[in-house]
Amino acid sequence: xxxxxxxxxxxxxxxxxxxxxxxxxxxxxxxxxxxxxxxxxxxxxxxxxxxxxxxxxxxxxxxxxxxxxxxxxxxxxxxxxxxxxxxxxxxxxxxxxxxxxxxxxxxxxxxxxxxxxxxxxxxxxxxxxxxxxxxxxxxxxxxxxxxxxxxxxxxxxxxxxxxxxxxxxxxxxxxxxxxxxxxxxxxxxxxxxxxxxxxxxxxxxxxxxxxxxxxxxxxxxxxxxxxxxxxxxxxxxxxxxxxxxxxxxxxxxxxxxxxxxxxxxxxxxxxxxxxxxxxxxxxxxxxxxxxxxxxxxxxxxxxxxxxxxxxxxxxxxxxxxxxxxxxxxxxxxxxxxxxxxxxxxxxxxxxxxxxxxxxxxxxxxxxxxxxxxxxxxxxxxxxxxxxxxxxxxxxxxxxxxxxxxxxxxxxxxxxxxxxxxxxxxxxxxxxxxxxxxxxxxxxxxxxxxxxxxxxxxxxxxxxxxxxxxxxxxxxxxxxxxxxxxxxxxxxxx
Amino acid sequence: xxxxxxxxxxxxxxxxxxxxxxxxxxxxxxxxxxxxxxxxxxxxxxxxxxxxxxxxxxxxxxxxxxxxxxxxxxxxxxxxxxxxxxxxxxxxxxx
Numbered sequence: 001x002x003x004x005x006x007x008x009x010x011x012x013x014x015x016x017x018x019x020x021x022x023x024x025x026x027x028x029x030x031x032x033x034x035x036x037x038x039x040x041x042x043x044x045x046x047x048x049x050x051x052x053x054x055x056x057x058x059x060x061x062x063x064x065x066x067x068x069x070x071x072x073x074x075x076x077x078x079x080x081x082x083x084x085x086x087x088x089x090x091x092x093x094x095x096x097x098x099x100x101x102x103x104x105x106x107x108x109x110x111x112x113x114x115x116x117x118x119x120x121x122x123x124x125x126x127x128x129x130x131x132x133x134x135x136x137x138x139x140x141x142x143x144x145x146x147x148x149x150x151x152x153x154x155x156x157x158x159x160x161x162x163x164x165x166x167x168x169x170x171x172x173x174x175x176x177x178x179x180x181x182x183x184x185x186x187x188x189x190x191x192x193x194x195x196x197x198x199x200x201x202x203x204x205x206x207x208x209x210x211x212x213x214x215x216x217x218x219x220x221x222x223x224x225x226x227x228x229x230x231x232x233x234x235x236x237x238x239x240x241x242x243x244x245x246x247x248x249x250x251x252x253x254x255x256x257x258x259x260x261x262x263x264x265x266x267x268x269x270x271x272x273x274x275x276x277x278x279x280x281x282x283x284x285x286x287x288x289x290x291x292x293x294x295x296x297x298x299x300x301x302x303x304x305x306x307x308x309x310x311x312x313x314x315x316x317x318x319x320x321x322x323x324x325x326x327x328x329x330x331x332x333x334x335x336x337x338x339x340x341x342x343x344x345x346x347x348x349x350x351x352x353x354x355x356x357x358x359x360x361x362x363x364x365x366x367x368x369x370x371x372x373x374x375x376x377x378x379x380x381x382x383x384x385x386x387x388x389x390x391x392x393x394x395x396x397x398x399x400x401x402x403x404x405x406x407x408x409x410x411x412x413x414x415x416x417x418x419x420x421x422x423x424x425x426x427x428x429x430x431x432x433x434x435x436x437x438x439x440x441x442x443x444x445x446x447x448x449x450x451x452x453x454x455x456x457x458x459x460x461x462x463x464x465x466x467x468x469x470x471x472x473x474x475x476x477x478x479x480x481x482x483x484x485x486x487x488x489x490x491x492x493x
Numbered sequence: 494x495x496x497x498x499x500x501x502x503x504x505x506x507x508x509x510x511x512x513x514x515x516x517x518x519x520x521x522x523x524x525x526x527x528x529x530x531x532x533x534x535x536x537x538x539x540x541x542x543x544x545x546x547x548x549x550x551x552x553x554x555x556x557x558x559x560x561x562x563x564x565x566x567x568x569x570x571x572x573x574x575x576x577x578x579x580x581x582x583x584x585x586x587x588x
Contacts, residue, residue, distance in 0.1 A: 101568040199548045213548055242553055311531040322508060329509070331581050333572035342584045347511035359510055363520065364527055366508040367496070376494070377531070382544030384537050389545065423523055424530045440548035465549060 004029040005169040009073055009226040012172055016062060016072045023058035023072025026172075027051050027116050030074045034118065034170050039492040042155075042165040044079055044137045045087055046119035054116040061114065070233055071114030076171035078162050079120040080127055081107045081217075082206040086117070090208045091135040092125045094334045094353025104206025105238045106175060106217045113233040118171050122161030125355045126325065127182055127210045130429035132160025133419055134357040142190060142412050143168040143487045147454035150491075153412040156186030156429075162220045163190040167487050173221040173230050177207060179214045180313055181433025184445035187220055188407035188458025191447040191485030193227045193475065194220045198466045199440035200245035201231075203238030211320035212243075214313075214437040223484060224446060224475045228252035231468065247466065255469035256476045261295030263474065266400040270306035273409070273431060280406045280457065283449050287404055287459040290448075290481040291474060301400060303391040306435060308384050313434040314427060315368050315381035322365025328353060360423060389439040396464050402474055405432050407445040407458035432460060442468045446475040447485040456485045494532065495525045 004026050007015060015021055031048045051074065058072035082088050082100035089095040103111075111117070124134040131154040132140040140160040142153040144167070155164040159176030163186030166174050176183045178196035187194030195218045202217040209215065219230035232253065237246045267288060272281070288298045330336035330349035337352045339345035354362070368377035395403065409431055418426050436443045442465070445458045459478060463471045496504070501521050505512040512520065566579050575582035 098572055101565075101571055200551070239554075239556065243548075243551070245549065245551070246554070305537070308534055308537055311533050314527065315531055315534070326509075330574055331583055334574070336574035339584065342586050343509070344511075345584055346509040347506070350509055351511035354510070360520065360523055360527075362508050362510065363501075363504050364524060367500075367504045367524070367528075370504065370507060373494075377534075379544050380534055380537075380539060381531075382546070383539040383542040384534055385545040386542050387537070387539070422526050424526050427527075427530070 005033050008222050009172040009229060010223065012073060013229070017067065023055040023062065023116065024052060026072060027055035027074045027118070030118055030171060036493045037168055037170055040141045040143060040164050040168055041138055042122055042140055042161045042168065042170055043076065043119045044089065044091060044122045044161070047086055047117055050086065051116050051118050054111070058114050058116060068112065068114030069229070070110060072116060073114070073172050074116045074118045075110060076118050076121045076162060076165045076174040077107055078123050078159050078174065078176045080123065080177045080208045081175060082208070083107055083117065083120065086120065088120065088208070089136070090126045091123045091137055092354065092358065093136045094328045096136070096335055098333055102206060105203035105240060106207065106234045109233055109236065110175065115233070121165055121174060124158035124160065125358050126208065126321070127158040127177055127179055128321070128357050128361055129157040130181070130185055130426050131418065132157040133415065134355055136355060139415050140164045141415070143492065144190060144412060144455055145491065152415045154189070154415055156189035156412065158182040159186050159220060163187055163192055163194070166190070166192045166220045166222060168490070168492070173219055173226055175217060175234060176220050177215060177217050178437065179210050180317060180437050181430040183218045183220060184433050184443055184458070184460055185408050185429060187445040188447070188456065189412040191456030191487070192220055192222060193224050193444065193446050194218065195227050195231060195444040195468065195471065196436070196442060197231060197235060197468050198442045200243055201235045201442070201466065201468070203241040203244045205238055205240040209324040211317040212324060213320060214317055224472060224479045225253060225256045227444070228256050228472045245466070250469055252468060252472050255472040258473040259295065260291065260473050260477055263296040263401045263470070264399050265291050265296050265298050265474070266301035266395050266403040267298060268301050268303045268306065268403055268405060270303050271405045271432060277410060279451050280409065283457050283459065284404070284406050287448050287478055290478050291404065293481070294477040296474070299400065301395045301403070303395065303435070305384065305387045305391050309388050309435040309438055310427065310431055312381040312384040312388065313430070313438055315377050316385060316438070318361045318365035319369050319378050320365070322362045322369060325358070325362055385438050388435055392439050392441060401464070402470050403462040405460050405462065407432060407460040411451040411453070411455035411457055436462050441465060442471055444471040444475045446478050448478050448482045450485070494528055496521060496528065
């Protein structure tokens with residue numbers, strides 16, 4: 001029998017429906033693969049017993065003709081999603097033993113549609129990072145290596161475990177979260193597809209909060225079609241999240257393969273940032289050519305406030321983080337370190353429970369919200385955010401259907417390479433991805449080529465609010481033209 | 494804008510994060526690097542621009558004012574570091 005883990009989600013779904021193999025067999029194949037892939041550190045917790053139990057129920061439903069849209073499909077879940085009875089840590093020491101008594105809405109939807117939980121995936125602590133190096137469980141190793149090299153590379157972040165697991169076939173797909181690029185940048189670093197849907201498309205209920213006005217859930221997958229299938233199950237109205245949009249969820253899969261003839265695609269000149277590598281620039285041109293050949297019209301556009309998106313993002317995100325993470329006080333849940341009084345207890349608990357990057361971000365957030373600085377930093381950043389959104393609205397008003405841009409400024413870098421004294425160096429990873437979190441827009445990262453050193457490179461498409469369908473159609477054009485990018489060697493197994 | 498070590502200590506206390514003397518020196522450098530980076534925003538003309546308060550244009554939904562959840566103190570306290578008689582337990586706060 002062929003290795004079942006090599007099947008895309010879409011192919012596995014068909015194989016299950018036709019009875020070529022069972023959900024238990026498929027799940028066991030993934031559990032074996034996870035067991036053999038300890039060197040990647042992609043999972044922080046595997047749940048084999050639960051997985052096999054869920055798979056058995058899926059087999060029963062398949063046999064009874066009651067299969068859901070994801071029946072028997074084994075998935076990994078980023079450790080930001082609360083999973084009932086299954087330890088959920090956000091890769092932080094402060095939640096080292098947290099076992100949620102409830103299930104997040106997005107994961108509940110996946111299980112209701114028949115999916116199987118393989119385990120919880122590694123990430124940057126509280127999703128704060130772009131390399132998965134800030135995890136309390138240690139870094140994730142990218143399954144990709146430079147040609148002829150054994151250097152360990154980062155998988156990107158913060159959904160680095162999710163991206164690595166999808167690329168290494170340790171799950172059929174994964175649920176991640178994206179606050180400033182945390183789905184799209186790791187997808188680009190691992191040759192996988194990742195979409196951050198429109199703000200409000202997926203419920204945030206039960207997802208550990210980082211920056212609430214920016215956080216969105218979305219899938220990481222091996223193909224555009226796989227991502228479309230997953231997003232359809234993850235999305236939808238939820239009364240428990242007041243920012244969740246009450247609108248119907250389209251059949252995203254039907255958009256995959258739809259014609260893009262006559263679509264107007266904007267190429268923002270401000271994204272040609274100083275120091276952009278020739279490789280990335282060439283990939284971008286190649287992507288535009290692929291869309292042109294499929295009948296789309298390529299138009300140069302201007303998004304004048306692009307260069308301010310990243311600094312404004314770091315003010316807004318960190319301000320919200322400092323407020324959201326105030327809840328970890330050693331009283332209601334999480335770890336506690338004893339102190340001489342309650343304030344000392346809070347301070348020791350938080351100093352010991354949070355890692356360095358999280359402490360740094362909370363402190364910046366606290367500073368920009370403190371008396372005397374609130375207007376100069378936070379209010380100004382929110383005004384700049386309005387301007388960033390206005391730039392996109394102006395482009396869409398002129399008939400632009402989607403924007404094409406690189407996903408990242410470079411391919412995957414080495415572990416430890418960017419963890420020097422200046423945190424800003426790492427923040428620059430998000431230069432192409434944060435703008436749409438600021439504007440609430442959907443964006444998809446799709447692999448489009450390889451670097452000279454043999455590493456995957458991704459392109460990003462940015463759409464109108466709630467028009468993920470256009471992104472799936474356009475991304476499919478790139479996938480068909482560029483092909484898929486499987487990891488060349490399973491060196492870890 | 495940049496911060497001195499006294500400000501680092503004040504912010505750490507506001508954030509309820511204990512810092513050692515050694516950490517204060519490090520944090521000062523790191524925080525100043527980030528603040529220098531975001532200072533770029535000072536050059537943007539924001540005259541007459543409203544700060545964003547909602548990512549998507551929407552009205553906050555209202556629901557009926559009824560109890561929909563509760564009566565699960567055990568679940569609520571299940572992850573508490575210390576609990577007694579159905580309450581969270583904390584160090585003494587009133588002298």
